[in-house]
Amino acid sequence: MTDDVLSVHGGSPLHGEITVRGAKNLVPKAMVAALLGHEPSTLRNVPDISDVSIATGLLELHGVSVRPGAARGEVVLDPSKVEQANVTDVDTHAGASRIPILLCGPLLHRLGRAFIPDLGGCRIGDRPIDFHLGVLREFGAHVEKRPEGLYLEAPERLRGTKISLPYPSVGTTEQVLLTSVLAEGVTELRNAAIEPEIVDLIAVLQKMGAIITVQSDRVIRITGVDRLGGYVHQALPDRLETASWACAALATGGDVYVRGARQIDMMTFLNVFRRVGGAFEVHDGEGIRFWHPGGSLNAIPLETDVHPGFQTDWQQPLVVALTQASGLSIVHETVYENRLGFTEALVAMGATIQLYRECLGGTPCRFGQRNFRHSAVISGPAKLQAAKLVIPDLRGGFSYLIAALAAQGTSTVHGIDLIYRGYEDFLSKLAALGALVEQ
């Protein structure tokens, strides 16, 4: 069996304790933010995942020294020797993730120009960057898109501006934050994303010396400053990994304590978990216990949305649990147009899932009138049978692990390397929870 394939013997409930560390969707961005400062920064609670290695590689190419700190999970970033990177070297990161696009603002402020390779990231939709390019031009950057990537220049200091996003995009909000903090004057961002990872990034920037106000109606106001220092910051825990293990407990009929998890970041998930019939117990400042209380699970209508709605990255793991619920569940995915394709493999395992182009069970969304199968009707409970599973994307991949654990028989899961992008040490965690897996 090659390293990239896992054999999973299903049918045993997961039991035990695991620990989650810093959020995959915050840590690389906080590392990029260090580039804006003139003093070293220290980031704590950094997980050992490949997205962190990608950010490290990109920053080192631009002269930032990235080294382990005194404690486990601590990283010290020193941006005092920032320099232009060689385009060919940067290009080696092409297609790896979406992190490179966030270096635009910091590199323009520090060096006046930047090259950004072609982006990667999960194939869960078209994932255009039109909003990003639009806001960078608003700040006064010259942006030239070429086949190999983006060439950017800031002949003068970037200027604060008024922006209203067509959709509360997380990445574009981060782009505006990382560009506006050193721009001249005030930036007003309307229809901003306000995910917990965004708020944590704002905390990082404020520690560096930035002036950022978050108002109630998705308006963020940033007053540019001339110079930023460094930060010392503890990254918020990964609420997406936490929810994935919670869904694994539910789908396998198990009981999992997630040390490090925080209630405040995942209230919406906890409500849905309870509505499906799962049980949880919060231990403030320590973690959250998730378990299947026995009996049957409840089918529900579910719609994904931007925060504080139900996070799209919780959808795929929860869909696996919903295949075990009694009745008809309806799932309306409104954030990505192609995030239900992974259900095909679940159907091959014995689940009953029908996909639709209509906006089922919820409010009409951007994908409604277009040719995207972005709603699902799940009829359960279904007895899942083992199968050969090929991982399509990060969350789809972890969901296949859950399905294989809940299924009868031995499945083979191919392409597990992709899971390391966002799930630290998941093989030892599976073993700690009593999962019967072998590589």
Ligand code: EPZ
């Ligand atoms: C971030 O992606 C996360 N990734 C995603 O998590 C998460 O699903 C997403 O936010 C939504 O919460 C990281 O933080 C690295 P967006 P991002 O910009 O920033 C459209 C995971 O599994 N859009 O909020 O790329 C876009 O196509 C990953 O952990 C444009 O149309 O998401 C999508 O439909 C997957 N034009 C929607 O907005 C643009 O220029 C949301 O995208 C930008 C976005």
